[in-house]
Structure formats: C-alpha cells, structure tokens
Amino acid sequence: MTQTPTIGHVHLKVSNLDRSIAFYRDVLGFEVTQQLGDQAAFLSTGGYHHQIGLNTWMSRGQPPAPKRSPGLFHVAFLYPSRAALAQAVKRVVEAGVLLHGASDHGVSEAVYFADPDGNGIELYRDRIRADWPRDADGNLAMGTAPLDVEALLAEAV
Structure with missing residues (x-):
C-alpha cells in the first residue's frame, strides 16, 4: 500500500x-x-x-525578498465551499489588502494577494471532481480565466 x-x-x-x-x-x-x-x-x-x-x-527588520529571486511563489489555503471562500475574501478586501489577481482555473477558483512581507497568498476552493474540465482524451484541462470577484463576494454570508 x-x-x-x-x-x-x-x-x-x-x-x-x-x-x-x-x-x-x-x-x-x-x-x-x-x-x-x-x-x-x-x-x-x-x-x-x-x-x-x-x-x-x-x-527581523529586513525588506521583502526580491520578486524575481528563488523562493516560495505562494502558499494556498483551501476553503471547503464557495461561500466560505467568499467570506475569507471579503475579510481580506475589508482589511484593505490589495488583490493581485483572481482566476477561474476550471478545477478551482482562486484569489491572490501578498502578506505584509510580500509572501504570496492564494485563497481557493476546488470544484467537485466530476466538474473538472477534461480534454477529448479525458486528461485534466486546467486553464486560467478571470474570476468575477464581485459575484464571489455576493456569496459572502
């Protein structure tokens, strides 16, 4: 096993x-x-x-690492539902954190930003596997399309 x-x-x-x-x-x-x-x-x-x-x-007291240097690209936090993701993103936006991007990858929806030290953060939720996009051969076909953040935030309870 x-x-x-x-x-x-x-x-x-x-x-x-x-x-x-x-x-x-x-x-x-x-x-x-x-x-x-x-x-x-x-x-x-x-x-x-x-x-x-x-x-x-x-x-301690050091500036963020240069963006074009090796290191962590981002850490991703998985939320159990679209509503939970919406709540989390709402807190981020209300805190005045600048979003760097928001993407629909077919398999997931994700929002990107940085922490105060420039470490990349991704908040995301997965779609159910049966809804993941596949090509004609059945292979996973992830992509990157814009995510409608306003529609997502409308689902925040």
Missing part, C-alpha cells in the same frame, strides 16, 4: 512578528496556538497544532 504525503504546514520568515500575527489572525482568521516571545508564532484553524509558522530568526 502506497502512502500519500500531505503538506502539514508552511513556515515563513517575516520581518515583524506582531504585524504578521495580526495579518494571519485578524485578516485570514487563524488562531495563535503558541508564541515564542518576539521570535516565532504558530497559527492554525480547527484546533490543529499549526498550519503556519512565522519567525524572525533570520529576517
């Missing part, structure tokens, strides 16, 4: 721990599960120990 790994958490270098905690807690809705002084914090949803680690061990 083959076991499939899953992604357990992402650990991000940040320049200002308090600012990053406020963003991930107050804007994205994560809960702080543990904080190590002014050096690191761990956040999660649903009572898990952590899905996000934030630290200043090598990055």
Whole structure:
C-alpha cells in the first residue's frame, strides 16, 4: 500500500512578528496556538497544532525578498465551499489588502494577494471532481480565466 504525503504546514520568515500575527489572525482568521516571545508564532484553524509558522530568526527588520529571486511563489489555503471562500475574501478586501489577481482555473477558483512581507497568498476552493474540465482524451484541462470577484463576494454570508 502506497502512502500519500500531505503538506502539514508552511513556515515563513517575516520581518515583524506582531504585524504578521495580526495579518494571519485578524485578516485570514487563524488562531495563535503558541508564541515564542518576539521570535516565532504558530497559527492554525480547527484546533490543529499549526498550519503556519512565522519567525524572525533570520529576517527581523529586513525588506521583502526580491520578486524575481528563488523562493516560495505562494502558499494556498483551501476553503471547503464557495461561500466560505467568499467570506475569507471579503475579510481580506475589508482589511484593505490589495488583490493581485483572481482566476477561474476550471478545477478551482482562486484569489491572490501578498502578506505584509510580500509572501504570496492564494485563497481557493476546488470544484467537485466530476466538474473538472477534461480534454477529448479525458486528461485534466486546467486553464486560467478571470474570476468575477464581485459575484464571489455576493456569496459572502
């Protein structure tokens, strides 16, 4: 039997721990599960120990990494429904965060922006597998089309 790994958490270098905690807690809705002084914090949803680690061990007070340098492109947070995604995006927009893009990939709908340190964030929801686009041979045929953010936000409860 083959076991499939899953992604357990992402650990991000940040320049200002308090600012990053406020963003991930107050804007994205994560809960702080543990904080190590002014050096690191761990956040999660649903009572898990952590899905996000934030630290200043090598990055306190530093500017964001150049956009064209190697590193994390973005971290993606999967929401269970379109309504849940709409609620999350509404919080982001209401917090004044600039959206960098919004796409319909056929298999999913996604909204993109950055955290205060320039780390890319994707909030998305998957469509049910039966609705995923396929080519004539049955292969997955993902694409990128514009997502109507206003229509999405209209579904925020």
